[in-house]
Amino acid sequence: MSLPPWLKTTALTLGSIAVTMLGLLFITFIIGRVMPIDPVLAIVGERAAQSTYDAVYLELGLDKPLIVQFGYYIWDVIRLDFGTSLLNARPVSEDIARVFPATLELATLGITIGIVLGVPLGVLAAVRKGSWIDQIARVVALVGYSMPIFWLGLMGLLIFYGILGWVGGPGRVGIFYVDVVPSVTGLILVDAILDRNWDVFKDAFSHIILPAALLGYYSLAYISRMTRSFMLEQLSAEYVTTARVKGMSEWDVIWKHAFKNIRVQLITVIALSYANLLEGSVLTEIIFSWPGIGSYITTALLSADMNAVLGGTVVVGLIFILLNIFSDLLYKVFDPRAR
Amino acid sequence: MNAINRLLTSAAVGFALSVSTVTAFAETPANMLVIAHRIDDVTTIDPAESFEFAGSDISRNVYSRLVNLDPMDLGAGYKPDLAESWEVSEDGKTITFTMRDGVTFHSGNPVTAEDAAFSLQRAVILNKTPAFILTQFGFTPENATETIKADGNKLMITTDKKYATSFVLNCLTATIGAVVDKATVMANEVDGDMGNTWLKTNSAGSGPYKLDSWKPNESVTLSSNPDYYGGAPAMERVIVRHVLESASQRLLLERGDIDIARNLNPEDIAGASGADGVTIADELKGRLMYLALNQKHPELSKPEVRQAFKYLIDYEGMRDSFLKGQYTIHQNFLPATYLGASDENPFSYNIEKAKELLAAAGIENLEVEIGVREAQERIEIGQSFQNAAAQAGIKVNITVGTAKQILARYRARELDVYLGAWGPDYPDPQTNAGTFAYNPDNSDAANATGLLAWRNSWDTGGLTEKVDAAVTEGDRDARVQMYLDIQAEFRETSPFVVMFQQIEQSALRDNVTNWSTGQAVTSAAYWQVTK
């Protein structure tokens, strides 16, 4: 009767994932059906005769009650069948396997840039509160946060690609490098390394760096502000004063005490940021012709390709949930107050 | 299959790389054509189903047809392709084609009359969107095997009545006339779908190019068919890359990373034409931009009001500003270059005249909703019209939506006014006459959603019969005159305000020659292109 605690926790967590996913799918499903976009029309186009239209209507099962349609869909999903995209006639899972790595690659590089630059900047700004470093950090972050991304993106393309030629243009790799390295992970940079093909690596890197820097700048803005805010809180705490009075070096005070205490909060912030990037930054993807999941879901939604929307939502939703559970766990493990 | 392809590709590319190593200015390899284009409208590449622009481009290069249009001489009309010659029976109902010898599919199978018959029967039986192009000749899923028959190297098709032969053959140049490889297609049949599921993403043709891959919203890759009966094409690989933004396409072109940019807006065309090594090619396309007034609306159905709207369009102002170079004024439903096309454009921008007409109809405080798709040029046309209408005392509310949202309401006869675009489906006047001026049953129950006249609840005032007569007229000159007459009446009485005809502007690297997007009659061809 009495289960070991870890088993109980795991079961609870899995249960909550399942419930959340079910709710997510249900809402998406309902939205798809109440939207005034006609999926049949999306398939048959403007010219179709009524008989063609009716045939497709029946083929999609749209004549059945909503709940029955949803039941069929869930049954398929449980068997890991996300159906076929209405608009490009191939399995949704195949599509996602193609577009998600593109987003993953971009988001990961972006968040890395954001962390590597943002965290030290935030800490420094907090430590030297009010100094010129703080002011610069503030301006850098605020400007980044306030700038319309598509404008910055297009200007970046114009300057660094169009005029200077320092980086690759739109797309993931140059035309001649398409499909050159075998796709193992779907992440071109990683695939190129696995294949030891440095030309491809260089080319792919020159394509990804600009959009990644752009996304990195945005997460930097958020991460550095939050880091500063958390650090200030710690630095004004009594134990810091005590440590200083005891003659502990400033470095140790900052990194071994204050920073250690903000780790959990910081990871939550980073996880949220990362999740946002993984959702696919639609505007960035459009400007850089980046075939990622954000533009995939958006396109699908606007053309009423509900299988594709649902499939994409499942993937993005699952990532969100996992990252959230991860940061929840961190709270429980590291923050004694929350126990 | 895939792995081998990839291996071959990497070998080819490796070679290409070692030849054209890093130069300051990128340049595409001499045997490769790289095109930036919006290909997000491709939903299927089965020729019996494919109906959008970018999909037709693929079909045109992958599949041969019985008769086809020559990209180097589009004005000449249809010419023999897989059919070497044809004869028309005395009653004018049966056409007998003689197949060309020694042509093979990409699979290596020979192209036979049986394949051709199967392809047409299949299109009729599947009854997908473009099927009406064939079924208008009386072919039905039930009689398809009777009316379309193969016998040795002959193919016979029998229509339900006598039509102008040019009309029938023009329809066969459309995508749906593509000849597919019966053996390969049927080998991939699932649940009696005649290979539809498989052909949606694969190809089985005999054309100058083979399909290597189609990645939705990413790219289409074609490689040349060395055994093409018309001779192997000069461009060994063609890559069509999906690039949404005009600005991005322009940067790629100016950097030399692509050879052709197909979706530059007027401002980027103006900018790119000044760049080194870039030329602009103009082609008149068949696409028309029009306003349609719903005749269910009590005010919009008044003849004076219909007339007044035709004076509320700033034709020249728009053509010379945000449509510059990409649209020309055209006020008839047959696009210029079509048989029977008229170049009469009697309406001009005249607020006073419109006001008089509205006053004569006793119109006061008219408020209408106009449905506009979210394409930028259409939103601007909508706003320009809104501005003009306001000066004549009509309040116009613009509803912007995605294509599918607006279209659903248009087809349901719900919109007051629709700002639309229409492209012909095959190079015969019937393609537009049969939708703008043809509506045999105007009742809601008829549900003839395919007909523009029906969508606007317009009974055509007798034009329907004239369209019927014109399509069976065998004499060319008489037929031309009939269409001119229909259009003259249509201009004055119809609830359609036809405004513009499209000009497609491609920006090319200046070493590209013989580029063709198919003008008003067909889609883009790659096999004649050289660099």
Next chain:
Amino acid sequence: MAETQSLRAWLLTDTPTSRRHAKLSALYQGWLTFRSNTMAMIGLGILVLLVLVAAAAPLLSPHDPFVQNLGNRLAPLGSEGHLLGTDSLGRDILSRLIYGARITLYIVALVALIAPVAGLLVGTVSGYAGGWIDIVLMRITDIFLAFPRLVLALAFVAALGAGIENAVLAISLTAWPPYARIARAETLTIRSSDYIAAIRLQGAGALRIITRHIWPLCISSLIVRVTLDMAGIILAAAGLGFLGLGAQPPSPEWGAMISEGRRFILDHWWVATMPGLAIFTVSLAFNLLGDGLRDVLDPKAGE
């Protein structure tokens, strides 16, 4: 003068005579702290200016924002009569920006009212109550949080119909879950602190503890978050406008103006850049203001 002096003295007193006196005094001291923060004052100044401009739009704008002139389209900066040039239909960009300020304020104000309040409510109740209430509320939050935001907003607007109000609702719908999570996290840490335990021992009810003791402590982090989110909210509205689901033409909504102008970005950069700059300035102002407010309002980061 003497009166002001005495008022000032009254406000700065160390020995307040009543509860109200103490509160006003604290407020005034906060204002003094805030006023010493130059950047925050700049932010506040910009926003006040924005409100004034929006209010006086008909007086300030040199042209009718809707009048077209196709013969004078895409006029460059500093052209005669058009300080910021004209757009694709020849409309005066400056006048459109001025009128657009009204729409921006409207969107921002509504979203800023709806989303954080909803989030605060859900988050604190969930965090404080714990148990199954926590589980249910957090599941709902998770469901919304797990939604790709744009999909949710798009779908919502697509279902309800295009327009500013629906866009605001859609954005709020996607914006509240992060606030709820932040509020819950704060609540969790505060809940187990000694002084809350002490208050509880004194017999304070849950409602009182939440509204009087937990909310004030959560508000600071929420304000930081809300102000930091403002740019995102404005851009989200613009994104909807771009897809034809937000403000309908010819409305001079800034985001819609950007998407109209982005076609010309290479040759006529100002058409998209001017509304871009307007958005940039306003979001910057919000960010500056938020930072300043944080220093004042955050009782933990204070002295």
